[in-house]
Amino acid sequence: MNFAGADSGVRDEAQMICAILAGDTEQYHALIRPYEHSVYRMALSFVKSESEAEDVAQEAFLKAFRDLASFRGESKFSTWLISITLNEARRRLRRQSILHMESLDEPTQDGARISPALLRDWREIPSEALERREVRALLQEAIDQLSPIYREVLVLRDIEELSIEETSAALAISISSVKVRLHRARMMLQKDLAPKLKRTTSRKRRWFQ
Amino acid sequence: MKLDCKHVWDYISDFLDDSLPPETREMVQRHLENCEICSAILDSTRNILILTADDRVFELPTGFSDRLHARLAREIDSERERRDKPPQD
DSSP, rough: OOHHHHHHHOOHEEEEEEEEHHTOTTTHHHHGGGGGGHHHHHHTTHHHHHHHHHHHHHHHHHHHTTTGGGGGSOHHHHHHHHHHHHHHHHHHHHHOOOOOHHHHGGGGGGGGGOOOOOOSSOOOOOGGGSSSSSHHHHHHHHHHOOOHHHHHHHHEEEEEEEEHHHHHHHHHHHHHHHHHHHHHHHHHHHHHHHHHHHHHHTTTGGGOO | OOOOHHHHHHHHHHHHTSSSSHHHHHHHHHHHHHHHHHHHHHHHHHHHHHHHHHHTTTTTOOOOOHHHHHHHHHHHHHHHHHHSSSSOO
């Protein structure tokens, strides 16, 4: 489940929000259930530990509850929740001063090309490979190692499956910046992961047969 | 016009999103049909993105949902109590 997928179905979120604001706060629990995994996953892609990500996720859901009256319904509830989660994660990072000058320095390098890892052939790695902790850890590390400006675009677009336009709105950056950063993020992942995944899955290829 | 490999790499992301203008897409497609390196780069990128998006990569910790809803209920209750309490003079 991702942010994009959670919106489908027959839930009338606008009506739920009205009811919550009118005092039926119990409904808030139902409103946010489809987004728990997405919010946690987004938090985890910014902070380093699971417990910290859980904390960020709780704070984001609380903040969304407290600010619910200011939700105007111009965007989807999910998009609004994303901005809150992003802000909460960034606030946490700033407090730990992990961001350094990164967000100021890096966009100037947007023009530089990332060369992908060169391979002669690629044998599709099936999703069953994710049953192995080793493979999951490789993917988590690769995402971790992206700097925040690339990681946030990749997470919103490729993991939460937002459109280019929604990603641009959530991050308040231009559509062309989304595309440039997304391209670089994807190439960095390919460069880092393709050789490692190829090695680990070909060694244990029998596993899948 | 013929594309060299380095230019094709620049288009990989837009190619995956199907957001290239038709004539550029066709040029890239033609190149991919004849270049095993670029098509392996495209296939591996697509495959890696599919794996990355899988729910299993970042699973919810055990008890996450219970702890979240318990905390929300606690905070919502205490906020309501604060609000409903008659003003002291």
